[in-house]
Amino acid sequence: MPLNPLSSPIPLHLRVTSGSKRGTAIGTPTLNADLHDVPKNVPHGIYAGTVRVDESVFAAAIHYGPRFFHNDTPSFEVHVIDHTITKTPKTIDVLLLAHLRDVQNFASQEALQVQISADIAQARSLFPPQ
Secondary structure: OOOEEEEEEEEEEEEEEOOOOHHHHOOOOOEEEOHHHOOOOOOOEEEEEEEEEOOEEEEEEEEEEEEOOOOEEEEEEEEEOOOOOOOOOOEEEEEEEEEEEOOOOOOOHHHHHHHHHHHHHHHHOOOOOO
């Protein structure tokens, strides 16, 4: 699926909240943002972007919207690509760069995990190896 770059990147300054730890349990940990910090005009979707944690900037795959598979409330979750965050920060700065796809439901946990892996690979492709 081709990347769909946003016409203008969307910068967000977000407070980090605790999550359900489901991402960590399946090997895809996330930083969860307080939804009150996300402007109402940001469309739900799966995005590629960057996240600033303290003074470091990392590639990221981002989910914003409902969590259909888990029949759970909406969330804004940031997966830091190819890096482990050992200490949860109080705030993060996220830059949404490309819309990867719409939020969707999945028939199984395995199908969800396959799509998450594909989303991460697609987001990673935006950033050349360093």
